[in-house]
Amino acid sequence: MFSWGEDCQRGFCLKGDPITEEGVHYLNFGHNVTDLSAGRSVLAFLKCNGNAFILRTNESKDGNRVRGKQKFVKCKEKIEAVSCEDDVVMLLSEKGSVFCVDTTHTPYTPRTLDSFSSIPVVQVACGSQHSVALTKEGQVYTWGLDSRGQLGLGKRSSGARSPQQVRSLLSVPVVQISAGGDQSFALSVSGGVFGWGRNDCGQLGLGDTKDMYTPACVRSLNLKKTGDICCGKDHTVVLTKHGAVFTFGSGRYGQLGHNSLRNELRPRLVAELWGAKVIKIACGRYHTLVLTHSQKVYSFGCETQGQLGNREESNPSVPLPVRLPPVHSRIGTVFAGENCSFAACSSDEDVSINSDTSTVSKATQHGLEDLVDNWTSKCDEKSWKKIKQEIHRTFSSASCLNKSFLEEGKNKHFQTSSKYHGLNLKLARRHFKKLVKTEDVWIEVEASVLRLLPLFDKNPVGVESLRIFLLLNELLHVVQKHRKQQQRSKLAEMVATAVTSLSRESLKVLGEWWSSLSSSTMERFVSVWRKALCVILSDEGAPRSDGVRNLLQVLQYMYNVNSRMSESQRLPESDFYVMIDQKFLLGELQIWRSKSKRRYVRDEPVVLCNFPIVMDLQTKKLVFDMNTYLTWVTAVLL
Structure with missing residues (x-):
């Protein structure tokens, strides 16, 4: 491994003498270094055999910083990654356990974070005095100091001693996290970037200098195909899938690479690196490596x-x-921390594996399509118990669903926007069919989705969070087609409730996505809500409940979208007609007549006067004739 900067070779136990040139040293550790992180007063590194080591930097009596010798950290599990705060080291094991080492006390004893005892973690990132963790299911947790909103939990008077879930990212399909100084970032599966925390230098890339206490989308990076994010103390570096580098935040020391010392409030392309195809990035306190x-x-x-x-x-x-x-060694990756820099050497095979610009954890990339075949195959009781747990974890997570069934061809899902959803709906339909046709699996899936829907955010961060509504529409279609349900669908009503609870901005995005669907897909989606309503309203005892109103409202939303489409794409109005029982219609009419005469009636009409789109001409004429007859009867009786 190459090393340069502050105490670049001090403290390491090396094999042979280091080779030095122009202040850069070649250090022979005997094993390849697979991960390294450095905070203000501590450096940790990991060898390919899973052994972790820590070096502490202290101030001497004359005020100089001196790095101590490396110390092996004895841990009960094989370590996969390390990350450092100013004084604390976080260790991540292959099993997904997180261990914390406080280096201000010796010996260095790893302490298990009990909050993750039953939650596998795939990545940990540290700022100066806070930490961020990403779970296998794509959920983000934070803990530590919260002086500038770096935990993303909203305005709080203090920090968090134990990991807390960042609830505003619940439905975002997060695949990578990053932290530095007092800011934090999350990267979604389709390249969406979300930042929160300190922003006095513009290090969040939002175009201003206001601190953010909850995650905010860095809209300037939309459609840039972001593959990696790295943070310094008060600057941020982003790497795209095509090898372009964007930087923003403090430029005081030139760490942004724009030939100036100005701060940048929005992501700016590093022009000097254009055409170089960068594959790895790293940030020290005030410097950047690529x-x-x-x-x-x-x-x-x-x-x-x-x-x-x-x-x-x-x-x-x-x-x-x-x-x-x-x-004569090839470089696999680069590391930077505080005032030091490293370039790790590896074999040609390792370099080819690591040459992708994305450092996204492989464990978080897998969507639902990788699991369905396993769930629907025959298994013993022990395996079924494990499958049930897996189903519950997957379908209880909007994040997992939102990263499933992506349009992978030419990375097309990276074009996801308010105009394009990035999903392969045909693939989703094929897998949902397998789920629905397997009775035991479907029972568990439905129960999990019903638990998830009430938790959904009304104003989710990022458009990728809304993919779940297209997927659930496909799921409902498959259920109606292959399960032949004749009774009311609780699932359909709850999905409709979740849709109608969305903010105006989210509904606008959903409407844009509906309008981009093919005519056959739009017809399929509309039929889901129409059929659900037909089952209910064809019964004279149909309830005038919020659930029914929500189903009608979703159908109305789709009707409004359809009416704005070009004539060649537009569905006929008959696709929105619902079969309604005559006695139910009579009841609707009587309620309406009583209301119009200002009489107290507990119920409100559900269809009449509110959703005329569901009534065909014959039904409207029937209502008109019934009203004429009731008016005549009333006049005769008077």
Whole structure:
């Protein structure tokens, strides 16, 4: 591994003497280093055999910072990743357990975070004094200091001692997290970027300098196909799937790479790296590293401790190549922390594996399509118990559903916007058919979805959160087609309730997505709500409940969208007609007549005067004739 910057070789137990050139050292650890993180006073690294080591940096009597010797951290599980706060190290095991090591006390004893005892974690990221965790199901948890909103939990008077779920990200299909200083970020499966916390230098990329206490979408990065995010103390670096680099936040030391020391409030492309195809990024406190596909390492920003590796006397504000010693090894990745920098060497095979610009955890990328075949195959009682738990975890998570059945061809789902949903609905329909046709599986799926729907956010962050409503529409269609239900559908009513509870902005996005559907898909979606209403309203004892009103309201929403579509795409109005029992209609009419005469009636008409779109001409004429007859009878009796 190459190392440069503050105490770049001190404290490490090495094999042989380091090879040095221009302040950059080649360190032989005996094993490849697979992960490394450095905070204000601590550095932790991980070898490929799963062993973790910690080096503590302390101030000497004369005020200089001195790094101590590396110490092995004995842990009961094999470690997969490390991340450092200023004084605390977080260790993530292969099993998904999280361990905390307070380096201000010796010996360094890992303490298990009990909050994750039954929740597998796939990534941990640390800021100065706070931590962020991403679970296997795509849920985000934060804990630690909350002075600038870096926990994303809303305005609070204090921090959190134990991990707390960031509820505003519940439905966002998060696949990566990042933290640095007092800010935090989450990356969604289709490249959506969400930031929260300190923003005095514009490090959240929102175009202003206001701190954010809950996650906010960085709209400037929409459709940029973001694959990785990295944070310094008060600057942020973003890498796209195509190898382009954007930076924003503090430019005080040139760490943004724009040939200026200005702050950037919005993501700005690093022009000097255009065409280089960057594959890895890393942030120190005030400096930035990038690794290109051609195996070149560039650095820019603060150079006070030699952390740029190019012997520049001033702080260069444009990317300059790091002068690496002539050692015959390929570079797999780069690490940066505080005032030091590292480039890890690996085999050709490892480099080819790591050459993708995305550092998204593989465990979080799997959607529902990878699980259905396993669930619907024959199994023993022990396996079924495990499958039930898996079904509950998956269908109780909007995040899991929202990252399923994506349009993968040419990464098309990265184009997700308010105009395009990014889903492969045909694939979803095929898998839902398998679920619905397997009785035991369907019972568990339905129960889980019914538990999920009341928890859904009325104003979710990011458009990807709304994919679930298209998927549930497909699921309801498959249920109606293959289960031949004759009774009221509680699931349909609850989905309708969730749709009608959405904010105006979310409904507008959903409407845009509906209007982009093919005529056959739109017809299929409309038929779901029409059939659900036919089952209810064809009975004279049909309830005038909120559930029925919500079903009617969804059908009205779809009718409004359909009426704005071009004539060639528009569905005929007959597709919205619902079969209504005559006695129920008579009851509706009597309620309406009583209301019009200002008499007290407990019920309100459900269909009449509110949703005329569901009545065909014959039904409307029937209501008109009944009203004429009742008027005549009333006149005769008087």
